[in-house]
Amino acid sequence: MIKKDTQGVTFAKGFTAAGVKAGIKKSGNLDVAVIYTKTQAVVAGTFTQNKVAAAPVYVSKEVVATGTAHAIVANAGCANACTGQQGLDDAHKMAQIAADELGVNADDVIVGSTGVIGVNLPMDKLEAGIKDAVANLSADGSGNAGRAIITTDTHSKSVTCEFELSGKTVRMGAIAKGSGMIRPNMATMLCYITTDIAIDQALLQKAVSGCVEKSFNMISVDGDMSTNDMVIVLANGEANNAKITEENADYQIFFDKLMMLCTELAKQIAADGEGASKFLTINVKGAKSFADAKTVGMAIANSPLVKTAFFGEDPNWGRVICAVGYSGADMVPEKTVVKFGGITIFANGTGATYDEKALAHVMKEKDIVIDIELNMGQEDATVWSCDLSYEYVKINGEYHT
Numbered sequence: 001m002i003k004k005d006t007q008g009v010t011f012a013k014g015f016t017a018a019g020v021k022a023g024i025k026k027s028g029n030l031d032v033a034v035i036y037t038k039t040q041a042v043v044a045g046t047f048t049q050n051k052v053a054a055a056p057v058y059v060s061k062e063v064v065a066t067g068t069a070h071a072i073v074a075n076a077g078c079a080n081a082c083t084g085q086q087g088l089d090d091a092h093k094m095a096q097i098a099a100d101e102l103g104v105n106a107d108d109v110i111v112g113s114t115g116v117i118g119v120n121l122p123m124d125k126l127e128a129g130i131k132d133a134v135a136n137l138s139a140d141g142s143g144n145a146g147r148a149i150i151t152t153d154t155h156s157k158s159v160t161c162e163f164e165l166s167g168k169t170v171r172m173g174a175i176a177k178g179s180g181m182i183r184p185n186m187a188t189m190l191c192y193i194t195t196d197i198a199i200d201q202a203l204l205q206k207a208v209s210g211c212v213e214k215s216f217n218m219i220s221v222d223g224d225m226s227t228n229d230m231v232i233v234l235a236n237g238e239a240n241n242a243k244i245t246e247e248n249a250d251y252q253i254f255f256d257k258l259m260m261l262c263t264e265l266a267k268q269i270a271a272d273g274e275g276a277s278k279f280l281t282i283n284v285k286g287a288k289s290f291a292d293a294k295t296v297g298m299a300i301a302n303s304p305l306v307k308t309a310f311f312g313e314d315p316n317w318g319r320v321i322c323a324v325g326y327s328g329a330d331m332v333p334e335k336t337v338v339k340f341g342g343i344t345i346f347a348n349g350t351g352a353t354y355d356e357k358a359l360a361h362v363m364k365e366k367d368i369v370i371d372i373e374l375n376m377g378q379e380d381a382t383v384w385s386c387d388l389s390y391e392y393v394k395i396n397g398e399y400h401t
Helices: 055-066 084-102 121-133 143-149 201-213 249-271 290-301 304-311 319-326 356-364 390-397
Strands: 003-006 015-020 032-047 066-080 109-116 157-165 168-178 189-197 229-236 279-287 339-341 343-347 367-373 377-388
Touching: 003 249, 003 377, 015 121, 015 143, 032 055, 032 121, 032 143, 032 189, 032 201, 055 066, 055 084, 055 109, 055 229, 066 084, 066 121, 066 143, 066 189, 066 229, 066 319, 084 109, 084 121, 084 143, 109 189, 143 157, 143 168, 157 249, 168 249, 189 249, 201 229, 201 249, 249 279, 249 377, 290 304, 290 319, 304 319, 319 339, 319 343, 319 367, 319 390, 339 356, 343 356
Parallel strands: 066 109, 189 229, 279 367
Antiparallel strands: 003 157, 015 032, 032 066, 032 229, 157 168, 168 189, 279 377, 339 343, 339 367
């Protein structure tokens, strides 16, 4: 079972964390986080597909390529993106400072940043913050670490999971941030997952890549792909389970639990979209391929007209079927069925007769399910999104100032 709690990244054995105030955020809130395992962990990760990637993405890719890590250090308030060689030097220095304080190698330290693009890291503040965070590492530090990495989020996302593998208890926990610049193929999100499972690094990477494809790559808040996104998993083996070295039954159990954890976090991020008042679950069924199903779901999720209609509680199904039609996926209008909250509103190529009061009730709910039945094949996909509100425009209109 996946639990929402503050234990997060310190739930698994051997992990400590901290979050401190370094003065990087204009708000004065927590803004530097460190996560640490004394036992060297195998590491896996996925990163933004934006060709304009931030300096910490390049540095963290180098760490993942080594296969091991001891720590993660992250800051909010400055993205360290589009900052040239200085940005890369600062990201490497960020890792080195943490490494020196922890007594590990710099190539065993993942770095992450989030915030305003095009601004250099205030290294004096960051150095003091990293040292402060290392000094305050504790088994109760995940809550502060989670709050230290958020930007426009209304809250930190934190979950845990516990399961059995061949008689051994395995724990997994995570913290994540993400609220705006959220779209498929990673978004303005940082997600850090820790687990005490013993697993081969290549299999960990395969599991992480597979889970991200069906979870974090299935959300969209505003259709914008950021420069800083990453999902990182550290596995330190302290559960002492029989090490997973092949895709056996234990691997499948782990994969399923990781998928559940990633999906829950993805849904929390979509629900916490900037200024969001509605959480939209878009189920696309009966597509010719998974790619078609995802394409349809994303066309709906990324449509400003669809999103504003749901904000206004207007059951404007025309905008939804329009998005299905221009998505590029194989579809036939006469075969397609559209439902809001289980109520059929489009079928046989035209609007359906429905109970207007019942549909009005659906539109007033915070959580709304949109079903698209293509009746073209056997493949399904689910996309998670939110509405587009006045508050979203206000937040992003004033973000840099």
